[in-house]
Amino acid sequence: MRPRVTLKLATSLDGRIATATGESQWITGPEARLQGHRLRATHDAILVGVETVLADDPELTVRLQDYEGGHPLRVVLDSRLRTTATAKVASGNTLIITSAAPHAIGHAEVVTVAAIDSRPAIPAVLDALSARNIGSVLIEGGGRVAASFIQAGAVDAIEWFRAPILLGGEGRPCVAGLALAKLADAPKFRRLGVEPVGDDLWERYARV
Ligand SMILES: NC(=O)C1=CN([C@@H]2O[C@H](COP(=O)(O)OP(=O)(O)OC[C@H]3O[C@@H](n4cnc5c(N)ncnc54)[C@H](OP(=O)(O)O)[C@@H]3O)[C@@H](O)[C@H]2O)C=CC1
Numbered sequence: 001m002r003p004r005v006t007l008k009l010a011t012s013l014d015g016r017i018a019t020a021t022g023e024s025q026w027i028t029g030p031e032a033r034l035q036g037h038r039l040r041a042t043h044d045a046i047l048v049g050v051e052t053v054l055a056d057d058p059e060l061t062v063r064l065q066d067y068e069g070g071h072p073l074r075v076v077l078d079s080r081l082r083t084t085a086t087a088k089v090a091s092g093n094t095l096i097i098t099s100a101a102p103h104a105i106g107h108a109e110v111v112t113v114a115a116i117d118s119r120p121a122i123p124a125v126l127d128a129l130s131a132r133n134i135g136s137v138l139i140e141g142g143g144r145v146a147a148s149f150i151q152a153g154a155v156d157a158i159e160w161f162r163a164p165i166l167l168g169g170e171g172r173p174c175v176a177g178l179a180l181a182k183l184a185d186a187p188k189f190r191r192l193g194v195e196p197v198g199d200d201l202w203e204r205y206a207r208v
């Protein structure tokens with residue numbers, strides 16, 4: 001069975017995850033980010049694309065007061081192995097999934113999987129996670145990785161934190177191109193709940 005996939009988004013009102021220059025820290029407020037850490041704590045793995053690693057150098061750990069559980073496995077989709085050994089994720093407890101010939105990157109494990117259009121294919125990524133007993137994965141961006149999982153029909157739920165700011169059309173979209181020709185082909189979700197969290201809004205969706 002493939003892992004359950006949840007897409008977490010932290011966006012402006014107009015669905016942008018960063019400015020055109022890639023600045024994104026922080027769009028949502030501290031309360032929403034705390035909730036993000038609670039979500040991390042309930043997943044076996046946190047997955048991002050390499051552009052997020054290069055832009056943010058994220059830690060991708062659970063940082064909650066009095067938290068004594070383990071940290072989820074950090075997973076990076078990195079077609080050409082551009083993650084550097086000095087990136088925070090290279091310190092260990094990380095799986096880098098590539099479509100290139102593997103080479104060592106810090107203390108991370110590097111695995112090569114089947115590719116579609118020179119990038120790790122999502123079904124192969126999910127197989128690699130299942131093989132490591134990962135039952136649930138939280139996708140934390142960016143927009144291109146989010147689009148690939150949606151196009152593969154692999155997003156089961158969305159946790160959407162929406163901040164009361166506008167970033168405009170030049171900003172980076174939370175979901176990059178889906179190449180949809182018809183409205184009828186749009187992936188559909190049903191709202192499970194909506195609540196304020198600090199100054200932001202937290203919307204929860206499940207796939208229809
Ligand atoms: N506000 C938020 O919630 C978040 C904001 N961000 C921001 O988003 C920006 C980065 O997003 P974005 O540019 O979309 O990049 P991503 O983080 O989605 O990374 C995309 C890259 O991942 C690699 N990749 C490997 N396999 C796949 C695959 N199957 N599908 C798609 N990509 C794959 C590709 O590298 P290659 O080209 O080498 O093939 C691709 O270019 C940054 O500015 C960051 O700050 C990021 C996360 C969350």
Ligand SMILES: Nc1c(N[C@@H]2O[C@H](COP(=O)(O)O)[C@@H](O)[C@H]2O)[nH]c(=O)[nH]c1=O
Pocket residue numbers: 010024025026027028029032033036048052056057058059060061140141161
């Ligand atoms: N910008 C943004 C988020 N960004 C996500 O958080 C990651 C940083 O994680 P860490 O280094 O562990 O703190 C970053 O790479 C991206 O995946 N999250 C949010 O809740 N709100 C925000 O405004």
